[in-house]
Amino acid sequence: MKLRELGEFPFLRRLQERLPSDSRVLLGVGDDCAALTLPGMTVITTDAMIEGVHFRREWTSSVTLGEKAFAINASDIAAMGGEPTFALLSLGVPQETEVEDLEAFFDGFLRAAREYGTALIGGNMSAAPCLMISVTLLGQTRHGVITRSGAKVGDEVYVTGTLGDAALGLRMSQEGRTDAFAEHVKARFLCPTVRFSVSQELAMHRLVHAMIDVSDGLLQDLGHLCAASQVGVLIDAPALPLSTAYRALLGENLWDTALGGGEDYELLFCAAAESREAIAHLAQTSGCMITRIGRIVPQSDGLSVRGPDGVPLRLTHSGFDHFRQG
Amino acid sequence: MKLRELGEFPFLRRLQERLPSDSRVLLGVGDDCAALTLPGMTVITTDAMIEGVHFRREWTSSVTLGEKAFAINASDIAAMGGEPTFALLSLGVPQETEVEDLEAFFDGFLRAAREYGTALIGGNMSAAPCLMISVTLLGQTRHGVITRSGAKVGDEVYVTGTLGDAALGLRMSQEGRTDAFAEHVKARFLCPTVRFSVSQELAMHRLVHAMIDVSDGLLQDLGHLCAASQVGVLIDAPALPLSTAYRALLGENLWDTALGGGEDYELLFCAAAESREAIAHLAQTSGCMITRIGRIVPQSDGLSVRGPDGVPLRLTHSGFDHFRQG
Numbered sequence: 128m129k130l131r132e133l134g135e136f137p138f139l140r141r142l143q144e145r146l147p148s149d150s151r152v153l154l155g156v157g158d159d160c161a162a163l164t165l166p167g168m169t170v171i172t173t174d175a176m177i178e179g180v181h182f183r184r185e186w187t188s189s190v191t192l193g194e195k196a197f198a199i200n201a202s203d204i205a206a207m208g209g210e211p212t213f214a215l216l217s218l219g220v221p222q223e224t225e226v227e228d229l230e231a232f233f234d235g236f237l238r239a240a241r242e243y244g245t246a247l248i249g250g251n252m253s254a255a256p257c258l259m260i261s262v263t264l265l266g267q268t269r270h271g272v273i274t275r276s277g278a279k280v281g282d283e284v285y286v287t288g289t290l291g292d293a294a295l296g297l298r299m300s301q302e303g304r305t306d307a308f309a310e311h312v313k314a315r316f317l318c319p320t321v322r323f324s325v326s327q328e329l330a331m332h333r334l335v336h337a338m339i340d341v342s343d344g345l346l347q348d349l350g351h352l353c354a355a356s357q358v359g360v361l362i363d364a365p366a367l368p369l370s371t372a373y374r375a376l377l378g379e380n381l382w383d384t385a386l387g388g389g390e391d392y393e394l395l396f397c398a399a400a401e402s403r404e405a406i407a408h409l410a411q412t413s414g415c416m417i418t419r420i421g422r423i424v425p426q427s428d429g430l431s432v433r434g435p436d437g438v439p440l441r442l443t444h445s446g447f448d449h450f451r452q453g
Numbered sequence: 454m455k456l457r458e459l460g461e462f463p464f465l466r467r468l469q470e471r472l473p474s475d476s477r478v479l480l481g482v483g484d485d486c487a488a489l490t491l492p493g494m495t496v497i498t499t500d501a502m503i504e505g506v507h508f509r510r511e512w513t514s515s516v517t518l519g520e521k522a523f524a525i526n527a528s529d530i531a532a533m534g535g536e537p538t539f540a541l542l543s544l545g546v547p548q549e550t551e552v553e554d555l556e557a558f559f560d561g562f563l564r565a566a567r568e569y570g571t572a573l574i575g576g577n578m579s580a581a582p583c584l585m586i587s588v589t590l591l592g593q594t595r596h597g598v599i600t601r602s603g604a605k606v607g608d609e610v611y612v613t614g615t616l617g618d619a620a621l622g623l624r625m626s627q628e629g630r631t632d633a634f635a636e637h638v639k640a641r642f643l644c645p646t647v648r649f650s651v652s653q654e655l656a657m658h659r660l661v662h663a664m665i666d667v668s669d670g671l672l673q674d675l676g677h678l679c680a681a682s683q684v685g686v687l688i689d690a691p692a693l694p695l696s697t698a699y700r701a702l703l704g705e706n707l708w709d710t711a712l713g714g715g716e717d718y719e720l721l722f723c724a725a726a727e728s729r730e731a732i733a734h735l736a737q738t739s740g741c742m743i744t745r746i747g748r749i750v751p752q753s754d755g756l757s758v759r760g761p762d763g764v765p766l767r768l769t770h771s772g773f774d775h776f777r778q779g
Contacts (some may be wrong), residue, residue, distance in 0.1 A: 136673075153494070154600060157681070159532040159665060160496035162598045168479070170486035171574070173541045173589055177581045180545075206485040215499040217543070217587040219506075248497070255503045261543040261587035263499055272488045274480060339485060347462075355483070 130229060131222040135252055138226065142233060149246040152213070161248035163213065170266045172203040178257040186300045187317050189228045192260075193235025194318050199342070200264035201243060201321045202392040206340040208273040208330030209266035210323070211245040216262055219255025232260075243323065270330040273396075278337040278356035282397040282423040285406060287322045287415055289370040290345055294388020295377065311372035319392035324413045326394060334405055338396040344387045348395055350430060356397075359428040362386075362421035365435045382440065386432065397423055456555060457548040461578055464552065468559060475572040478539070487574035489539065496592045498529040504583040512626045513643050515554045518586075519561025520644050525668070526590035527569060527647045528718040532666040534599040534656030535592035536649070537571040542588055545581025558586075569649065596656040599722075604663035604682035608723040608749040611732060613648045613741055615696040616671055620714020621703065637698035645718035650739045652720060660731055664722040670713045674721055676756060682723075685754040688712075688747035691761045708766065712758065723749055 130138065143156050154162035176182060176196055187195075197214070204211045216236065220229065240247060245264070296316025299309040329335045339352045345362075353360050364382045377384060398406060403419070410417040432440045456464060469482050480488035502508060502522055513521075523540070530537045542562065546555065566573060571590070622642025625635040655661045665678045671688075679686050690708045703710060724732060729745070736743040758766045 154598060158601050159529040160498040160535065160592070162494055162496045162533065162594070164493070165491040165495050167490070168488055169491050170488045171539075171541065171591075172486040173543045173575060173587075174577050175543045175545060175579055175585075175587065177545050177579060177585070179582060180580050203485040207488065209486065213497075215497065215589055217499045217501045217589075219501060219503050219585060249499060251500050253501055253503060254506050255585070256505060256583060259501075259503070259545060259581070259585055259587075261499075261501065261585075263541055263543075263589040265497075266486070268488070272480060275484050 128226045129222070130220060130224045130226055133226050138229070139252065146247060152246055152248055155246065155248045156250065163248065165265070168268045168272060170204055170207045170209045170268055170272065171263065172200055173261065173263040174200050174203065175259065175261040177259050184258070189231035190235035191318050193232040194239040196260045196262050197236050197239035198319050198321050199392060200262045202319065202340040202342065204264055204266035205321055205323050205326040206273070206338050206394060207266070207268060208270055208326055208335070208338065209268040210327070211243050211264050211266045213248045213265040214240055214245050214262060215248060216250035216260070218250065218252045219259035220252055221257060222254055224258070268330070270333070273330060273335050273338045275337050275339050275352045275355040278352060278358050278397040278423050280358055280423050280425055281400065282336055283400055283403065283419050284360060284362070284395070284397055284421040284423065285417050285419050286341065286345070286368065286393050286395050287325055287417055288320070288391070288393040289368045289373065289416070290341070290391055290393065291373055291385030291388045292316070292370050293319065293390035294384050295373055297390070299376070308372040308375045311370065312376065316390060319390065321392065322394045322415060325409065325415050325417065328409050328413060329396065332405060334398050334402045334409070335396045336398060338394060341391045341393045341395050342389060344389045345395065346386050346430065352395065352397070353426070353430055357426050359424040359426050360421055360430050361424050361428070362432045364432050364440055366418060366420045368416060368418040454552045455548070456546060456550045456552055459552050464555070465578065472573060478572055478574055481572065481574045482576065487541070489574065491591070494594045494598060496530055496533045496535045496594055496598065497589065498526055499587065499589040500526050500529065501585065501587040503585050510584070515557035516561035517644050519558040520565040522586045522588050523562050523565035524645050524647050525718060526588045528645065528666040528668065530590055530592035531647055531649050531652040532599070532664050532720060533592070533594060534596055534652055534661070534664065535594040536653070537569050537590050537592045539574045539591040540566055540571050540588060541574060542576035542586070544576065544578045545585035546578055547583060548580055550584070594656070596659070599656060599661050599664045601663050601665050601678045601681040604678060604684050604723040604749050606684055606749050606751050607726065608662055609726055609729065609745050610686060610688070610721070610723055610747040610749065611743050611745050612667065612671070612694065612719050612721050613651055613743055614646070614717070614719040615694045615699065615742070616667065616717055616719065617699055617711030617714045618642070618696050619645065619716035619718070620710050621699055623716070625702070634698040634701045637696065638702065642716060645716065647718065648720045648741060651735065651741050651743065654735050654739060655722065658731060660724050660728045660735070661722045662724060664720060667717045667719045667721050668715060670715045671721065672712050672756070678721065678723070679752070679756055683752050685750040685752050686747055686756050687750050687754070688758040690758050690766055692744060692746045694742060694744040
């Protein structure tokens, strides 16, 4: 059945009946506003996914799309050292959308939300020329807020997981590649892993001076962090963590995509040299790879990347900007 | 200059520099999340405007579009008896958009926000095939939360302002009419007045059992309120408040548009008969027309509208649903 046959309100009523009750919420979906009390420090973020810009329906299942819509916002909460609590969902939906697909999208979103103890408390749905998903996510920080602006000269720079897989996954989706390596990076593009346990441990043990998630590409996001902290950075390209699939798929220009490609949603953070051992221990206990990739330098030294011979790399791609090409 | 020439991040930096600092906000625009403490009861809502669905750029200035994006969300906060406090803005923007137009949009949004003591604390911007504006607005309620679900049999039903102007204004925009009456209703469509002072007074004096804002049309929104309150309603069509322009523009089918047309963003509320005098007094002191249009009846009596002769009207339009035609 198409959404225009069922109608907006019958769809929303069906959805509402499926939402679990949540004692933290005085008033959830179904009134003009949600109402709730938010003790302590609240962190809040909003991010959108737009059909034809961030995804194509033929590349992803509706369930995975819902999971990703939650994950990209949850990653911003994790980058502050927070835990997600409440979500609002603003949807633009083409009238010809199948009700089944929209329900599958909600299944994915709600499954991901539930996994992290997050309740859907509000939203809206309207007609649109393409599928547009805008999420607002609230979170709480129990161990203080980790910002972008606390990096200090001499700090070491770390990143979780591997870099460049998502951007390469996008390319493999565009090229229709289906071999095992391509499938590995496509999965990384279609639904990122949010690094919550690492984020929580880093926050709890106060190991971090500054943190950001890598959504626009390593260099772009490093640039944001350095500008906010008024520092420079020196990155060691051979240290960048690359997956086996990434290495196999990319022969030449090995680092370009890892440096510039967006949507990895890994955590990028700066910590004092004395924290090196504690961070190595955390990587072991969390089961999440954490790699030291460079160090913070004075702002006057700018942002630079060193190749295997110690010579500065000439950068061909500085990260993703929605509105600037090349 | 077009946005693709300036780029996303330079635009956002320029915008950020214009935002006033706000002592309530620990961390505003410019990190992964905003961070703040939210004492008391928080109300929160999200609503979207999509080019080609909710507006066309040739009908409205960018400033007015920004004001309306704030107003339609603020109206939801008012409908809970709340005051807006913090806003997040998620934008999808075509690459060919003029930077000047986007700045004018922000001017309008920020002007409206400032008028109601609201700070823009976060957002995101991405490329999109058409302009898409999704706002999340937080508010606080100092006098308790007014829901849709408290209407009681015997309550009287009131509405602020006049009904049907916005829907008629949309029609006048579509038809390109420019006479004085048409301009009056077009202005009501292009930027609604949020009924804050009435909402605050009603909340403070606890005059209201249930409230909703009229965004999808009187009957549709009455239907939501009655369903939530498990009551029915009897509306007296000749009592509906209609503007002079509305009466002049519509000869026949005088009530259809007032009953079914969306986007008036007036407050619709239910109060005990004993509050009649206090509400009449409030209308006088606030300078906002408040009209008694019907009464709450048992749920088994359903939702009905009586014409001038006391005979039930046959309804041709029951309100706006984005996905159902006719």
